[in-house]
Amino acid sequence: MAERDDFATLLSEPDLPVTSDSQPIDEENRLRPRFVREVLDAVADGDDEAARSLVSELHPADIADLIEIAPAEERGDLIQALASMVDADVYAELNDHVREDVIDEMAPEQVAEIAGELDTDDAVAMIEDLEEDEQRAVLRAMEPDDRAAVEEALSYGEETAGRLMQRDLIAVPEHWTVGKLIDYLRSDDELATDFWEVFVVSPSHHPVGTCKLSTILRSPRKTPVSEIMARKQTLIPVDMDQEDVAIRFQKYALISAAVVDPTGRLVGMITVDDIVHIIQQEAGEDITLLSGAGEGDINEPLPMTIRTRVVWLVVNLAATICTASVVGLFQGEIGRYAILAALMPIVSALGGNAGTQTLAVVVRALATNQLTSSNTMWMLFREFRIAIANGAALGLVGAVGSYLVLGNATLSMVFALAMLINSLVAGLVGVLVPVTLDKANLDPAVASAVFVTTMTDVMGFFTFLGLASVLLT
Structure with a gap:
């Protein structure tokens, strides 16, 4: 109920930049809050016809935005009111979690109709998360050809090229002439309608080359x-x-690419529009996984979000306890020199920040194949030099600052040395931890941050308090 009240408050703000009541989209290409409120009010009043009239001129992507913006408790009624307008184009634009809400409000026949209009990869994404009995019901309602394509795709592993590829492509034998190819493209209404190149295959259906449409049209x-x-x-x-598919598309600037089975036969194609989505998805996942925030999607179910975050918070708690045990070893020194308690968090924090910087660079390099076994040592040496330079600069500034405030030259030297050492540790573990996890076939974006932060905290406290215990006594 609080969520709805907050939403209503947002929509009722008097200074919203509405320049025309007839325009549902603002200057930044977003749905106007006033328009969203009108649609939701019409649905709440049971006037579905008015809601559909308001939405009728929207682009499918904007209808998808409207469904996503609606509060969760009102989304079901909105979907039912706009059921006739939620077609394949709208569905393709929806957030993954919101798609589940949309499907829950549809009959299997309607889901099958939309799936039949989608490209195979989008249809698979629509059906794969359904319960088994719901999957069977939807597949039964689909056309035989569409059903066969989806069932074949579902036989491949999740997040593989087999799930991502489209079956609708143009493949012709190499002995054809350009004229025969053009006549074929014009005469067959069942052929794919969206393509950039034609695949050329051998008699055994192995791809042997490609022809761009521009080349075909300009040839005799x-x-x-x-x-x-x-x-x-x-x-x-x-x-x-x-x-890995996305990396190949980026590296070779591909528009589309042939997908082959283990025997080398052409079974589908992947196009760049699907890859753009994958790149966005993978990049977003890496960023949020580094913080332990799960997928980071605001439409993600609340229990899933809580479960994901609390796991990593517990891991962080355990790491913090380890760090506290290191501090406990130097209770005597802290008791004699209380100022140590004020300075040691600075050493730890700066080391953690330096480690996070290195970690972000390395995880990205691993994800884009910039960092491989052949240049790992070069990367390690590079970050080592950066760590020395940063540590020396931080140590010098920290030493001067602490001396001006505290007037203790020995303590300032301890502070500077500790920051230099911890900066070196941060640079080394920022490279070694994600590389080691990657070698072990573990996602470096998921667990690296916890290990790096723990090691920089432990080493920061240990070096600072250890040096203080030796040099200040």
Whole structure:
């Protein structure tokens, strides 16, 4: 109830930048709060026709935004009111978690109708998360060809090229002429409608080349396809992880790519529009996983968010207890020199920040294949030099500052040395921890931050208090 009240308060603010009541979209291409409120009020009043009239001129992406913006407790009624307008184009724009809400409000026949209009990869994404009995009901309601394509895709592992690929493609034999190819494209209404290149295959259906549409249209009709096709192409194994697929598209600037099965036969294609989505998804996941915040999606179910975050908070608690035990070893020194308690968190915090900087660079380099076994030592040496430079600069500034405030040259030297050492530790563990996790086939974005922070905290306190115990006594 509080969520609805907060939402209502937001919509009722008097200084909202509404320049025209007839325009649902503002200057920043977002739905106006006043428009959203009108639609939700119409649904709440049972006037579904008015709600549909308000939404009728919106782009499918804006209808998807409207459904996502609606408070969770009002979303079901909104979906039912707009049921006839929630087609494949709208569904394709929806957030993954909101898609589940939409499907829950639909009959299997309606889900099957939308799935039949989607590309195979989008249809698979729609159906794969359904309960088993719901999947069977939707598949039964689909056309036989569409059902066969979806069932084949579901047989591949999650987040692989097999799940991501489309089955609708153009493949022709290399002995055809350009004229025959053009006539074929014009005459067959069942062919794919959205494509950038034609795949050329051998009699055993192995891809042997590709032809760009621009090349086809500019070539004489009698020219053999084998003379104009590009023989070099990037082939995607059907079981390749989607993140590796995205890296290949980035590296080779691909628009589309053929997907092949273990025998080398052409089974589908992947297009760059799907890869853009994957890149955004993987990048967002890495950022939020580094903080232990799960997927970081505001539409993620609350129990899932709580469960994900509390696990890493408990891990952090355990790490903090380890750090506290190190501090406990030097209770005597802290008792004699109370100022140590004020300075040691600075050493720890700066080390943690330095480690996080290095960690972010290394995790990104691993995700984009910039960091491999061949240049790991170079990366380690690079971060070591950066750590020395940063540690020396921080140590010098810290020493001067602490001396001006405290007037104790020995304590200032301890402070400077501790920051230099901890900076070096941060640089080393910021590289070694994610690289080691990656070698062990563990996601470095998930667990690296906890290890790096713990090690910089422990070493920061240990070096500072250890040096203080030796040099100040």
